[in-house]
Amino acid sequence: MRILLIILILLLILRLFRKKKSPPDLQPAAMAPDEVHAALETHVSFYKRLDAAGQERFRSRVKHFLDTTRISPVDGVAVTELDRLYVASSAIIPIFHFDDWAYNNLDEVLLYPGTFSKDFDHEAEERNVLGMVGDGAMHRMMILSQPSLRAGFEQRGAGNTGIHEFVHLLDKADGATDGVPEYMIPKALVAPWISQMHRAIRAIREGASDLNPYAGTNEAEFFAVLSEYFFQKPQFLKEHHPELYTILDQVYRR
C-alpha cells in the first residue's frame, strides 16, 4: 500500500515536471489582459499617451495582429510574450488612426538572434541589417533582429527598428517603396512632401542636418527614419523640423 502511494506521488511529480518543460518552438503562453496593459504601459510610450478608450482599442488591434500573424524564432531565439507585444505594437502604432486597416501584405515575422546581412545570412561577414521587409522568396515576410526590436522600446531613443520596418511595409503597399505612401498621404500633400523630403536629404548628404544620416540613403529610408522620429521623439521633430512634422502629422492622421 505504501509503495503504491510512493509510486503515485512519484508519477505526480514527474507529470508536474513534464508540464513545466515545453518545447522551444511553442508560442509562449498568452498574457492575461491586465498583464498586457501593464507591459504596454511600461514599455510602449505611444500606448501610455492614449486615453483609456484608446488603450482598449490598441489592445484589441494588437490581439488581432497576433491572431493573424505568425511570429517565428530563427536559430534558437526564445520569443517571449513581450517580444510578441513589441512586434504587434510596431505594427499598430503607424496605422492606429486608420480604424479598419490591417497588414494584408504580411504573413510572418522572423526574429533573428542578432543583425544579419542583406541575404538573410546572420553569419555572413557584412552584418549590419537590423530589420528587413522580404522580397522574392521572402515575400510577405518581415525579418527583425530581436535585440534591436527590444532596444527600440526599452532604450527610449529616437530609433525603433520595428516601427521602421512596418513603415516600409506601408510605403510598399501602393507598389513602390519610394517614401510616398500613396494610400496614407492626402493628395494635396504629395508634392510638398517630395520637395521637403529632397531638401532634407540634400542637407543630410551635405552634413548640414541634425537628422540620422541613414535617412539620407534614399526616399524610402528617409520616410521610415522620419516616422521613427515622429513616433519616438515627436517634440524634437516639431521643434527642429516643423515643416516635416506637419506633413507627417497628416499622413498618420493624428
Ligand SMILES: [Zn+2]
Ligand atoms: Zn529601412
